[in-house]
Amino acid sequence: MADVARRAGVSSQTVSRVANGYPGVVESTRRDVLDAMRDLGYRPNSAARALRSGQFRTIGVILFTLSTTGNVRTLDAIATSAAAEGYAITVIPVEAPTQDGVNGAFTRMGELAVDAVILLLEVHLLDAASVSLPTDVPVVVADSDAGDRYPVVDTDQAAGSRAAVQHLLDLGHETVVHLAGPSESFASQRREAAWRRALVDDGRPVPEVHRGDWSAASGYDAGRRIARTDATAVFAANDQMALGLLRALAEAGRRVPEDVSVIGFDDLPDAVAYLPPLTTVHQDFAEVGRRCVAGVLRQMAEHSTEHGTTLVPTRLVERSSTAAPRH
Amino acid sequence: MADVARRAGVSSQTVSRVANGYPGVVESTRRDVLDAMRDLGYRPNSAARALRSGQFRTIGVILFTLSTTGNVRTLDAIATSAAAEGYAITVIPVEAPTQDGVNGAFTRMGELAVDAVILLLEVHLLDAASVSLPTDVPVVVADSDAGDRYPVVDTDQAAGSRAAVQHLLDLGHETVVHLAGPSESFASQRREAAWRRALVDDGRPVPEVHRGDWSAASGYDAGRRIARTDATAVFAANDQMALGLLRALAEAGRRVPEDVSVIGFDDLPDAVAYLPPLTTVHQDFAEVGRRCVAGVLRQMAEHSTEHGTTLVPTRLVERSSTAAPRH
DNA sequence: CCAACGGATGTTTACGTAAACATGGACTAG
């Protein structure tokens, strides 16, 4: 910066003013400075800038894995809307869903150049962590629960699940079998509870829960068991497990949707190409990401801590995997 | 830091020494400092640290989209191996694959707190960019070509594609139809060229290329056209398009693998649950990520610029979507 | 014609850290 100032024949403060677009610099001076910057290949030093301003213009995202579609799509949306606000995203992976893993991530984050944090984690992991989040950093929790300690942005799991079950009941099915996600997952718990409640509220029998781990392979395994039952309608807790389920049903000679109706959750881009195209509950990941970013930004601006949960609505997408039962 | 020093009754330099684990601090002093740190909740200021040391311990990843599986899995691997080396990852999304978009990302990166950059971009975009990468920052290009300007880490697209084609020819198919990716994509170009060459080398006829955009939906569209031909074997440039292709063939009443053999590329986790389970070429994304990180780290350590391409081998995974043709 | 004013630019300083150098005391070797 000093070099630029010398070359342009001004003070370094004027260079700073030009670099930050402050008013009160006369046009000819501004051009001189800009020229000098270009000639010298000047790039502002972000460390010094952050040291002065106390801001990194970076948001940290702590997540456990990039191998679930939900996390990835939420991260994508977060990155996009953060970029729109001039913020970058630092990804802080938690190596293992153990106490050590989470502690490690938090420790690293403490030393990291971030102004705020978005947690894409099951928060019960957070409870187990002995290191707590620094209190002076804005936090938003996505897709999980936070027991009122932090603001939460989540898809409306309950409404989406209820819509899925209701859709099948409306078609005339006696009841709906549930292919649930892992019992540790908060999203999975929510979807299962809503499914159960929808059946109970309508006076339907509640069949035994089948359980997978979100993967298509686990959906296939569960599907082989389901194919042996007389189920006519299945609500899978995500599209990937629904994919495995479809394969298992096809192999068992049960046609979809003629013999069995299947509905998923997520609306993956691929779901339209499943066999048959999957009826599913659309999640608006982009909106979740936007609201997460808006949330931490608001906290930064207002220097406040907020609470409460923001629910992003879902939408039922009817394709070809559901139909009325045959009698 | 000054507060900690005061409380521990030492100088701030001694605090710094303890914080950085330098030797030459007597055990009792060290403990006093550690206690004071804990009591005061001291956390080192990364901006000041970076300003002094000139290092952020952060690697920037510039990418266009998180919606392709390849990018996501590579990013995941990069993040994981960077974390193992004590580095964090900053994601710099390019909003649009236009000149403006790339320029914007580069400009932002210039101001960003990163020690090195990994490009997860088609590099022809880079050519179109008027802003060039700063020369003092180590760069590695993943999954693309870089015309010898930067070191490249890539999956061995050519060997993988050749193996896929050869597998089908070995089964007795007369020739192999190719469902290619978008023509702008470097990976797509490589796979298509290798397919063509494998056929030519073996003296087989080279059928017309069908083209999609990597998505399952585009694979379905192309698949409807392919289903009308007398093709007996199709090599899809990725698994997602293969998924769409499978649906199109099923709808057209062409059985897989009895009537048509299908092979993919990527080995997505879901591919095992396709109908039928997909034979495909496995990509080792984790290894690509590891080598990218190792590459930039090496450049930082040696203060060198390297060139050349590192190819990560693929592996053919035989499942149930390929078989000998019926005569 | 002069004082007050406001706009453009310069000067000083502090942000938190760690390298470089300085100090002082204890121990060792001759």
Next chain:
DNA sequence: CTAGTCCATGTTTACGTAAACATCCGTTGG
């Protein structure tokens, strides 16, 4: 017994920036 040595710790300084304050000059209004 003394000079030299080494180790633990303290003091000074610089990293690059931007806020706060200072200065200078032209303009305007009474």
